[in-house]
Amino acid sequence: MHKETELKLRASRETLAALREHPLLKKRNKSGWQTRELLNQYFDTPERDLSAARVALRLRRDGEAIIQTLKCRGQSVAGLSERNEYEWSLDKVKLDLKKLDATCWPEQLAGLDKKTIKPLFTTDFTREYAEIAWGRGKAKVVIEAAIDQGFVIAGKRKEEICELELELREGAPEALLELAAELSASLALMPCDISKAERGYRLLDPDSYELGLPGTELDAEMPLDDAYAALAWQLLGGSQRLAEQYRHNGHWRLLQDWVNNLAELRALTASLGQAAPRPTTRALRASLDALLEDWRPLVQAGNDDEDIRRAAPEQFAEELEDPRWGQFSLETARWLTARAWTVERKGRGERQGKAQLASWLQHQLGEEARALKLPLYVQRPEDLAEQLPRIEGIQAWLHHARQVLELPQLDRLYGELNKLHQLAEQPLGEEDKSELLEARIEQARAIEQNRAWKHLLKA
Numbered sequence: 001m002h003k004e005t006e007l008k009l010r011a012s013r014e015t016l017a018a019l020r021e022h023p024l025l026k027k028r029n030k031s032g033w034q035t036r037e038l039l040n041q042y043f044d045t046p047e048r049d050l051s052a053a054r055v056a057l058r059l060r061r062d063g064e065a066i067i068q069t070l071k072c073r074g075q076s077v078a079g080l081s082e083r084n085e086y087e088w089s090l091d092k093v094k095l096d097l098k099k100l101d102a103t104c105w106p107e108q109l110a111g112l113d114k115k116t117i118k119p120l121f122t123t124d125f126t127r128e129y130a131e132i133a134w135g136r137g138k139a140k141v142v143i144e145a146a147i148d149q150g151f152v153i154a155g156k157r158k159e160e161i162c163e164l165e166l167e168l169r170e171g172a173p174e175a176l177l178e179l180a181a182e183l184s185a186s187l188a189l190m191p192c193d194i195s196k197a198e199r200g201y202r203l204l205d206p207d208s209y210e211l212g213l214p215g216t217e218l219d220a221e222m223p224l225d226d227a228y229a230a231l232a233w234q235l236l237g238g239s240q241r242l243a244e245q246y247r248h249n250g251h252w253r254l255l256q257d258w259v260n261n262l263a264e265l266r267a268l269t270a271s272l273g274q275a276a277p278r279p280t281t282r283a284l285r286a287s288l289d290a291l292l293e294d295w296r297p298l299v300q301a302g303n304d305d306e307d308i309r310r311a312a313p314e315q316f317a318e319e320l321e322d323p324r325w326g327q328f329s330l331e332t333a334r335w336l337t338a339r340a341w342t343v344e345r346k347g348r349g350e351r352q353g354k355a356q357l358a359s360w361l362q363h364q365l366g367e368e369a370r371a372l373k374l375p376l377y378v379q380r381p382e383d384l385a386e387q388l389p390r391i392e393g394i395q396a397w398l399h400h401a402r403q404v405l406e407l408p409q410l411d412r413l414y415g416e417l418n419k420l421h422q423l424a425e426q427p428l429g430e431e432d433k434s435e436l437l438e439a440r441i442e443q444a445r446a447i448e449q450n451r452a453w454k455h456l457l458k459a
Helices: 013-020 023-028 174-184 196-204 224-249 252-270 278-302 306-320 323-337 347-354 357-372 374-379 381-404 410-425 433-448 451-458
Strands: 002-010 034-044 055-062 065-077 080-090 118-136 139-154 157-170
Touching: 002 174, 013 139, 013 157, 023 118, 023 174, 034 196, 118 157, 118 174, 118 196, 139 174, 139 196, 157 174, 157 196, 174 323, 224 252, 224 306, 224 323, 224 347, 224 357, 224 381, 252 278, 252 306, 252 381, 278 306, 278 323, 306 323, 357 381, 357 451, 374 381, 374 433, 381 410, 381 433, 410 433, 410 451
Parallel strands: none
Antiparallel strands: 002 080, 002 157, 034 055, 034 118, 055 065, 065 080, 118 139, 139 157
């Protein structure tokens, strides 16, 4: 067994052609580009028990070599994945079920009748690969860069494979992100958190692709720094999976959720105060603002306009053909890996970053609740939109962390704030202006009467 650490990046054929001649890769290429054909058959039971257990089983023909591989899915965020991999060389193209013993076989599949495992789909592609190596400080980095082009085929359905894989052979995992970020500065490389096996299953069953990542487990005593890092990773990874699936099927709800993920990451980052000095978050906030400036108005308009919804997939494809999205994803992953928001802070900021989540959060939400000044907007509901950033900050924390607070009616408060946010976003048209203003007043009063809100105002 060995642990596989790799970064997968989706690209166009034109981008992959440009990669071969990229100055950075040419300078660090120690082997030259080599080519081989990889023919892969994936296996599972008719009930997809292996997929449910996050296991991939395949036979690969690589020239004259026949290799049986078992992969156990590990952590995967923004295209960077770590997982355990077992390989066996075989004499013939036939699964050797005896290799799948207790030393590698997941415990949850212990009762499975392995004789029910059958061929399911293929991933056949040409791989051009090279050894990329350089010195990183006093350490050496060795990465295998692989350009894969071919198809995933499941029955009569197929999907193109067109991607760059960077697999770490020696050195720190951060080097993968650094190399990819440098390449993405001029090339459209989309971090792709979906394996070739997942694509095969998606061809067989469009609903098999899991959009959500495992939930972030927050507790009241964890430091604010750890809570923010966990939530930011989840939102970044979630936005990547949403982008991948929206690119694939164009379902409008996915684009809505993608924008919401970016907005929540922006709101959480802006709420950290001295725990994240503004210079340390400037680049992230600017990138998020640029994306949201383009896509949030489109989504808001598209919610009521079918023509906009129909045109959006093509516009999103153009977004992915630009380096912006890939560069944002990779640079944000580097920023989170380095915990860069902690670098320049001192004194009070350091204490806030290390504060227990529940204590910090109740104080933070209390300050924001008082600053929102709802009674003022009961008198001036036409100005409520100016408070959208503050409402979004409160919403984001209540969405992800309200379970760490011991306050009554928090779930109801979160729901009421969502309604207020929707009303604040609606433009004041002449036809329904009075009706909308009255709805804002009623909703503000409903929040004022909420018991959790009253507690926060006193925090």
